[in-house]
Amino acid sequence: MRTQIHNRTTPQTKAPTAWLALAAVCLAAPACGGGSSSSSGASGQMICTDSSTPPGAAQVGAHQLVILDCPKIEDVDFTGRAEIRKYYNGLYFTQPRSRSLYEQAPDGLILKRGGVVATVKMTSYPGQFPLLSGARPFYIEAQTTTSSNHPDNFPAIWLLPIEHNLRLEDVYPPDPKRFERWFELDIDEGGFGPGSHHTAISWSGIHPNYRKIQNPNPTSKVPLDRTQPNVFGVSYDPATLTVRWWVNGQQVLEAGPPAVPEVARRQNFYLIVSAQSHRNISDYHMKFMGVRAYVGSAARAGTADPIDSPPPKGQ
Template sequence: MQTTIHPRTRRRTKAPTTWLALAAIGLAAPACGGGGGGGASHASGRAICTDTATPAGATQVGALQLVILDCPKLADVDFTGKADARKYYSGLYFTKPRPSSLYEQADDGLILKKGGVVATVKMTSHPGLFPLLSGSQPFYIEAQASTSSNDPDNFPAIWLMPIEHNLRLEDVYPPDPKGFERWLELDIDEGGFGPGGHHTAISWSGKWPNYQKLQNPNATSTVPLDRTQPNVFGVSYDPATLTVRWWMNGQQVLEAGPPYVPEIARRQHFYLIVSAQSHRNISDYQMKFMGVRAFVGAAARANASTANPMAALPPKGTR
């Protein structure tokens, strides 16, 4: 069994007081292009948590069924990590629950103080109230968020992880060797890596603690982004081509595919994480999580280009 230290901690934590180096859910103002290109876009003036119109990112991949539409509230957060049928949990499978003192209710969203995190699955890596996003189906998910400042030390993140990556090692697939894990991490947006957005698809594999990763290049935009505005960050996923596209305030800003989006993603089920970290713990800020919505489509049919020869083999462990 792997330890409770996540690979992101080793990869990005630069000071012992930075509790986690995790990814996070959307923000934005000017749109970022892959590696610095792309046109301008302005922060969304609408509240996505009450908007049922299908966004362009969902339409593009045929994800037309609305499955999540929510305005986050403090009362929706479980601070034990184990309660049934809750929308959000204040910790991850490799952490302790974060204290309720790191969270506040605002008129237009849930405030996460530095160090706060919410996830849509239990800390035991079992589903909560919201449905998981299956990698066998196209999906689109977006979140609206803002920060109290644009300090480059701020590390707000909005991201997706598969529930199979857990302490039960359910991301070990025969005939891979015992303990050899494979999973896709999708970082919808992370702050503090450049003046603009930072969007990554990471194919992880290996045995703890020697994980290897393949990450899409040119993930950081040079177009300045005002994170104090209520920006909308989204990502779409197409299982037929293993293509992901990042969206900011309704505009596509970046695209990636294999090898950064691995075939194993078709067998995994993803959940949302929103977290407020710091790169060097020299700033103090708040992150406001204002809304989330997600859409799914029909499962892709297997063909010569999309068939997964491992599809009939079950992962190790049970949930």
């Protein structure tokens, strides 16, 4: 996620890029640009009512459905006090967003520019939806549209680990005091090119001097019509630390270490959907139409289980 939504100014060093090559950028233009698809396509089908296993989930053995939801405004906590809700109107490093930035549409939750929803509370405590364990394979996808294709629009669908919070629960022995390590997984971000944009980012360091390593060439050159319902998904395999991105049922990109770090296996991830802007020169809204997630039935051999790992030590 880019720093427009983050209230920390974080100098970044350039990352090495010698690792997994890109998969096919886009298998076909219709699959990435609003045309129909055989599974989870951009044909208007609502994923939040479809319990069939997506190909991205099947590929990593994630067959257990754990999230299937059509977002509604009454499921968003605007008070800051509710403990167990589906969605919350802010992130741990932001102020709560105004209720005026949210509306209900017949087929989804509208986020006006500046709106954000997350599936954990702003104090980084779990909500109603389960976290996605990095010790298990998982697949998650969200269906969205935007009101325009203006290049200033910055719609984003992304995952953060709940351990990355103000309590510094992403500090792991024997790392130095206050040295954080976490994995950020950006399912899709708009405004970086004509097509979809997908990043895996390994973060580390002591605030504010964080270092990041991310996958190269994350932006598809195949145009994508974001005003149509599109389904953006990502799969994660802890055995190989491989992530693969999917757009409307088609695999478009893959990445692995060092952009996907070993610490991902110790962390537990939640969903964020945000309607941001690159330069605040366009007014638009983002419609969040649905989400579904699948997990593997058991941890893969050779991976670290968070239960068996040394507990994080925030200092």
